[in-house]
Amino acid sequence: MSEKNKKNEPTAKQQKQLLKQQRRFKYTDLAIQNTNNSSITSKRSVEVLYYPKIGTNKSISDPTKTKQYIGHFVKGKIPRRSPCINRGYWLRLEAIRSRLLDIIESSSNNTTIMIINLGCGFDPLPFELLDFEDNADCKGKFYNSEINNNIVLKFLDVDYPDLVAEKLQLINSDPELLNILAQGDNKNRYDIVSCDLNNIDSFETKVLKNIMKQDPGNTFIKVYIAEVSLAYMKPELADQVISKCSTLPNSHFILLEQLAPIGVDEPFAKQMLKHFKKNDSPLQSVLKYQDMKSQINRFTDLGWPKVNCGDMYDLWESLPADLKNKVSQVEPFDELEEFLLFAHSYILLHATNVCDNNNNNNNNNNNNNNNNNNAVVFHKPLRYTKGTSDPNISFYDQQCLLNADTKFNFSFTESGIQKKCGACSSDGLYFGGIFNGRSNDIVTFDKNETVKQETTNRPTPRVFHSFTQISKNRYILIGGRMAPNKVLKDCWEFTNSDNGTWKKLPDPPFELYRHSTIKIDNELLLIMGSQVPLLYNFNNHSYDEVRISDEDRGKICYLESAAVAYKNGYGVVIGGMSKQQATDIKAEFNPDLYVFKLLKGVDGCYSLEIVNSLKADLFKRYGARCCFIGHEDTLSVLLIGGVSDKYVLGRETTIIKIKNILPKGQEMTTIELVPIPIDIWNIDSPFVYVDFELVMLHKPDANSRNYSIVLCGGGAVCYGFGSVWNTKNLIITTE
Numbered sequence: 001m002s003e004k005n006k007k008n009e010p011t012a013k014q015q016k017q018l019l020k021q022q023r024r025f026k027y028t029d030l031a032i033q034n035t036n037n038s039s040i041t042s043k044r045s046v047e048v049l050y051y052p053k054i055g056t057n058k059s060i061s062d063p064t065k066t067k068q069y070i071g072h073f074v075k076g077k078i079p080r081r082s083p084c085i086n087r088g089y090w091l092r093l094e095a096i097r098s099r100l101l102d103i104i105e106s107s108s109n110n111t112t113i114m115i116i117n118l119g120c121g122f123d124p125l126p127f128e129l130l131d132f133e134d135n136a137d138c139k140g141k142f143y144n145s146e147i148n149n150n151i152v153l154k155f156l157d158v159d160y161p162d163l164v165a166e167k168l169q170l171i172n173s174d175p176e177l178l179n180i181l182a183q184g185d186n187k188n189r190y191d192i193v194s195c196d197l198n199n200i201d202s203f204e205t206k207v208l209k210n211i212m213k214q215d216p217g218n219t220f221i222k223v224y225i226a227e228v229s230l231a232y233m234k235p236e237l238a239d240q241v242i243s244k245c246s247t248l249p250n251s252h253f254i255l256l257e258q259l260a261p262i263g264v265d266e267p268f269a270k271q272m273l274k275h276f277k278k279n280d281s282p283l284q285s286v287l288k289y290q291d292m293k294s295q296i297n298r299f300t301d302l303g304w305p306k307v308n309c310g311d312m313y314d315l316w317e318s319l320p321a322d323l324k325n326k327v328s329q330v331e332p333f334d335e336l337e338e339f340l341l342f343a344h345s346y347i348l349l350h351a352t353n354v355c356d357n358n359n360n361n362n363n364n365n366n367n368n369n370n371n372n373n374n375a376v377v378f379h380k381p382l383r384y385t386k387g388t389s390d391p392n393i394s395f396y397d398q399q400c401l402l403n404a405d406t407k408f409n410f411s412f413t414e415s416g417i418q419k420k421c422g423a424c425s426s427d428g429l430y431f432g433g434i435f436n437g438r439s440n441d442i443v444t445f446d447k448n449e450t451v452k453q454e455t456t457n458r459p460t461p462r463v464f465h466s467f468t469q470i471s472k473n474r475y476i477l478i479g480g481r482m483a484p485n486k487v488l489k490d491c492w493e494f495t496n497s498d499n500g501t502w503k504k505l506p507d508p509p510f511e512l513y514r515h516s517t518i519k520i521d522n523e524l525l526l527i528m529g530s531q532v533p534l535l536y537n538f539n540n541h542s543y544d545e546v547r548i549s550d551e552d553r554g555k556i557c558y559l560e561s562a563a564v565a566y567k568n569g570y571g572v573v574i575g576g577m578s579k580q581q582a583t584d585i586k587a588e589f590n591p592d593l594y595v596f597k598l599l600k601g602v603d604g605c606y607s608l609e610i611v612n613s614l615k616a617d618l619f620k621r622y623g624a625r626c627c628f629i630g631h632e633d634t635l636s637v638l639l640i641g642g643v644s645d646k647y648v649l650g651r652e653t654t655i656i657k658i659k660n661i662l663p664k665g666q667e668m669t670t671i672e673l674v675p676i677p678i679d680i681w682n683i684d685s686p687f688v689y690v691d692f693e694l695v696m697l698h699k700p701d702a703n704s705r706n707y708s709i710v711l712c713g714g715g716a717v718c719y720g721f722g723s724v725w726n727t728k729n730l731i732i733t734t735e
Helices: 003-008 012-049 083-105 125-130 161-172 175-182 200-214 235-245 267-278 292-301 312-318 321-328 336-343 550-556
Strands: 112-118 152-159 190-194 221-227 251-258 306-311 346-352 408-412 429-431 442-444 466-471 474-478 491-495 501-505 516-519 524-529 531-537 542-545 563-567 570-574 592-600 606-615 625-629 636-640 655-659 670-673 693-698 707-712 715-717 723-725 730-734
Touching: 012 083, 083 112, 083 125, 083 221, 083 251, 083 312, 083 336, 083 346, 112 125, 112 200, 125 152, 125 175, 152 161, 152 200, 161 175, 161 190, 190 200, 200 235, 221 235, 235 251, 235 292, 251 292, 267 723, 292 306, 292 346, 306 312, 312 336, 312 346, 336 715, 429 466, 429 474, 466 516, 466 524, 474 524, 516 563, 524 563, 524 570, 550 592, 550 606, 570 625, 570 636, 625 693, 625 707, 636 707
Parallel strands: 112 152, 112 221, 152 190, 221 251, 563 625
Antiparallel strands: 251 346, 306 346, 408 730, 429 442, 466 474, 474 491, 491 501, 516 524, 524 531, 531 542, 563 570, 570 592, 592 606, 625 636, 636 655, 655 670, 693 707, 707 730, 715 723
16 A cells, blocks of 8 residues: 555544444434334324325225225334324325325326425325325326326335335335336336435435436426425535425425424424434424525525415415314314414425416416426415515514513522413412323412312312302312313312312303403302303302393404403403304404403393403414503503414513503503513423413502512423423512
8 A cells, every 4th residue: 555545544543433423323314214103103193093084085996995005104003192293293294285286286287297205204195196096086186097188197205225125115015005006107107216315416316317317308397395304404405405406497395394483492492302302313404494484585595486385374274164174073172272382383385496477376277388387386375475475474563562661570489380271269279280181189389289178079180170269268160171072061169178178069051161260259250251251159159141242242252262351340351262162163363352341230230341452463362361460540461371373472472561451541552562581481491381370469568569470380292292391480570
């Protein structure tokens, strides 16, 4: 060996470091490949539970059955996921399927569409769409041997060599999959190649050249799919793939991956990133491209002039009403807060370099002179489209000021209640809720100490009920639910004595859950939410509907999980969801704040009258809490937490102050932001402003403007990424 070559040889130490680096890369690649197992198993749960009830992939040979393609790749016991995970994965499957079918259905006849699945894993999509002989969803839609002018689909699956080898082995050992490939000319319409997408040279050689070889005249429509595959790559490497794909004409790119729409310190985003890092498959793309605006700019900068995107809740809202109704009826579901957190944290993006002469986004076929292919761009657009609307998301309403005029201080207690969905009385007793399971314990909100109760005559464990103090040591429990389809219709009185006794009281006239119960005076409780307002007299145990005009009834009734507060004759209802039944798919988030007054008539009956209202996007919250603050001369409300259908609430928008809800003279009602201090927002175990309770503690001086607001309990199951619980109470005080 020459002296020159010897000098270029790595030293023993360098060789050791190189081997260590190679092992680390190999381990990381394996960890990323293992995410396929988790994902495809969850999709299998959806295929077994959802597809038969919705009618997806019905068999032609046996119309009573559905074709279960994922089952060919997931062997053994059929998994069962939680309702939120099931709905989330159903939506992921629908996201890719619906965007792809939009492209297919808007293309002209005699067109070949090549679908390139980047990071395909065990996705059975090719077999699902090529099974035209026995899949009712496909027969006659694309092509068959008797019709020459239908669309032809070709598939190219791409993934790591180990996954490709395993997928091929499963295909070659499965007669039904081989039968699908034997239909018509299918053997020439499916191909699978191994490629490390991190190696752009390999990608060009194995993928792009493969496409160009099959499509030398650039007449094919190419559709690249990246469902949470580029997310694990370094952004600069993923960007190279996206850019190279844009160099071929007539191309579309469908991207589904994670978002951190208000930053990586938001509780759901933090738990999501922690989960993937713990599993040695850290998300990297989301660290650079955190929101939809940055993703739009990413694709336009990388050669895709037209981009349309939205988050997964935008997709859910865009679904046809009959399909949403079918999905809603598959299984009992009452996890809207957690579903929204998930849905806002995933982007569905469709980019294309296909020309559109009309330069608009509608449902009409637009002629396209690019190689005579007739393609509608964004057949069913989502929220943001480059060139037609501002991709910036505005979190603030025009009424908002930058800061509230009241100075708030924030601090944590040493301990708190590790439960959610329970109810807390005004003196700090927390009943029920859920941690490992639903509970019927009572604990003190400050020290999490269990309150003694009799062991036999006790209410059933429950969530989403109310627990209201009516006098010293006396409390009224109303409603709630056990399972999502087991809503309760009961009422109990608890006496906090030495033995902690319960007494069953007359039931309310209808089931109640996700409602609010407020003490009005020394004999009445006002019950708001779920259905029409009720007054419960806890002295004679009678229930009476509150009189309300038809106009006001349409506004304030059936508001589920609204924020409600009452003080000195005036009440306020903010947000919530307007729905008249649990399966109401037309339910909408309420954008209004209503100020109401209870009036007692000469006949002794009460009526409710709305005396002021205000509309704002920041009021569109589900599961928020509120309280009155300040003196009656400037009646103001603090609104805290909850979830929104439009965006994730952040450090500046989670808490707002609505000042002067009953304006006098030249005064105006204003919405003021109450920013959460950075050191409170960015803690390692973040406080989750979901499914918590609010307790307001006044200072000993009744005339003092100072008070403490205690947020206790709360938490969320963050999709499949684990749970976050509030282990401490958050104290908000004024100076």
